[in-house]
Amino acid sequence: MSMLNGFLVLTGFFIAGEALRVLLALPVSGGVIGMILLTLLLMLKGSISDSLAGSSQALISVLVLLIMPGVVGVFFVADEFAGQWLAIGAALAVGTLLSVLTTLWLMQRFSGPEGGGHE
Incomplete structure (x- = not known):
């Protein structure tokens, strides 16, 4: 359940970043904006929860799979x-x-x- 809470936080910041991107017509990915917001929050807070750390670690272990679709897409253009x-x-x-x-x-x-x- 703890890891699910961490994924929920990450997803929430991704959605917030996408919303800001659309509302402000920013030329930056919503994921990047969300991660900047999350980074700022963690800097203010000064610590990271165990659930967020666990979820992030799980995503880092499959980072290649998350990057691969973008790399493969380059071949089409x-x-x-x-x-x-x-x-x-x-x-x-x-x-x-x-x-x-x-x-x-x-x-x-x-x-x-x-x-x-x-x-």
Whole structure:
């Protein structure tokens, strides 16, 4: 029952994000808006419930299955990207580099004293 409560919270924030997206005509996914709202709430609260943590962990374990439909969908519009290989390659390279650097900085920033962090 605890995991069901966590999924309900995640679904509620997804629906709230979709509602905001539609009402404000935002060019951002409702899921992204919902996760931003959830993140802000958790930052204000300062903790996460066991049910939300358990549900999130269960979703992370199947993350590849959640991402796969979007990746497969790219193959259906591959013709539209044919002349854009340089821009796509540059975006992938720069995006990957920025992602790795951001992850490295966050790990150094928030790791404990044994990791050389600044807590």
